[in-house]
Amino acid sequence: MEKNALLAERNRGFFRAKKLLVLNVVSSPGSGKTTFIRETAARLGARWRVGVIVGDLATDNDAARLRTAGIPVVQITTGTVCHLDADMVAKAAGQLDLDKLDVLIIENVGNLVCPADYDLGEDLRVVLLSTTEGEDKPLKYPPMFHSAHVAVVTKSDLAIPAGFDRQQALANLRRISHHAEVFELSAKTGNGMQPWLDFLVRERAARG
């Protein structure tokens, strides 16, 4: 763990030198990470070039989905390991032409527990909470939600059929992720994407 913290700081320094904005996207399985990243990359594409590192226990399905959208992507398959670590990310980043990128998005393994303890050297940890998962998840997985800089409520198009209690969800996020920026959107319909993209543009611009 301590070794991971050191390697994460090395990553952080390396990414800063490259003027990359680096996001570590974490969530439950099936919260819509890949669709969210694909739509973010596509919509930022006119202004900033986005690369992706994606982690899964098995398959390269997510990498394939991103690659067909023209996004440079490296897949890490972790086997039975429930999170990415800084060393895996360093090795994967070495397979991308970082000088051609402005933003690097790391899609972590779908898991609301293990990735909380592993700094990857990111600038921003982004936790997704989909409307179909229920509004209590921040309370039930506090280390992850507490450690996030940004919380994104995804699948807002399914909020009504899923019976999502939006006010309760936002209250729970305020309680656990009290320092986090909060966005609500549907990557599928595009609703609510713009404030999130504006935020990223500001964050990236602040890095020169």
Add this chain to the structure above:
Amino acid sequence: MEKNALLAERNRGFFRAKKLLVLNVVSSPGSGKTTFIRETAARLGARWRVGVIVGDLATDNDAARLRTAGIPVVQITTGTVCHLDADMVAKAAGQLDLDKLDVLIIENVGNLVCPADYDLGEDLRVVLLSTTEGEDKPLKYPPMFHSAHVAVVTKSDLAIPAGFDRQQALANLRRISHHAEVFELSAKTGNGMQPWLDFLVRERAARG
């Protein structure tokens, strides 16, 4: 891990002596474990008495939800641990009057990775896959889906708005959970619950 395997076998023997049918219910966060268990217990209630042990990192929300339905329940809060283990289950079971129960349902921590490696002494491992998570989850979390005796597709009421590819999901389950019984249902609407309940009644009856 080896110690867990021994304690799990001890649990298994103890539960058999008590003629309990024991389920270990695993899934992603927000797949609907608690609603599924509550509806299962309520509908079995006329015939079999059901008790529940529920695991979460934090909060006793799930226990409270089950208790208001009149179900005997013990909550385990694991702190930062991403799964239940056999020792936690043995201690929690000691707080239930097992002689008054026919079925014991263990709701594991919401996680598709860590609980795969921890036998709790259950008779049946039941993995849930909600329609809102997407049909690729068995491929992406093979150890968990491979180890399950039963796979339940939940939230079938949301299949259409979520764009769930049912045929692909069933094909993926056949590929990874090839020995598992598969059920499709909505605990919220009650649709599809009956075949699952009939299955449990048969399994419980086989235990004398």
